[in-house]
Amino acid sequence: MATPTLSSNAVRAAILIVSISSGALGACQAQPQPVHIGEAVEGRLLVEQLCADCHAIDPGAISPNSAAPPFSEVLEHYGATALADDLDNAVPVSHLRMPTFHLGEGHAADIVAYLKAMKTKADAN
Numbered sequence: 001m002a003t004p005t006l007s008s009n010a011v012r013a014a015i016l017i018v019s020i021s022s023g024a025l026g027a028c029q030a031q032p033q034p035v036h037i038g039e040a041v042e043g044r045l046l047v048e049q050l051c052a053d054c055h056a057i058d059p060g061a062i063s064p065n066s067a068a069p070p071f072s073e074v075l076e077h078y079g080a081t082a083l084a085d086d087l088d089n090a091v092p093v094s095h096l097r098m099p100t101f102h103l104g105e106g107h108a109a110d111i112v113a114y115l116k117a118m119k120t121k122a123d124a125n
Contacts, residue, residue: 043114084108
């Protein structure tokens with residue numbers, strides 16, 4: 001039985017088809033989303049809207065609700081990563097009577113960025 005042979009044009013066409021197919025499949029793969037690192041200014045706006053009724057959101061201020069820690073102390077008692085994770089997952093971050101809410105994409109990182117900026121500013125003074 002004779003073995004079929006391919007012409008050089010057929011080989012080139014096959015290579016071209018495989019190359020195009022590989023490129024198309026690679027383009028279809030989901031690209032990883034960049035990690036939101038947080039913006040302190042956005043975080044400040046969020047804590048003004050969502051947290052200021054109970055928590056002191058400025059350094060040296062006293063919380064309106066005595067059971068709510070001032071934000072200047074939160075990172076000392078609650079790690080930044082754990083806090084962001086819990087806020088992202090709508091996990092109650094305290095056993096106190098804190099409401100459960102969902103912030104939306106990236107907003108937990110914004111709040112943590114604000115807390116870090118506040119701490120950095122306080123440490124510089």
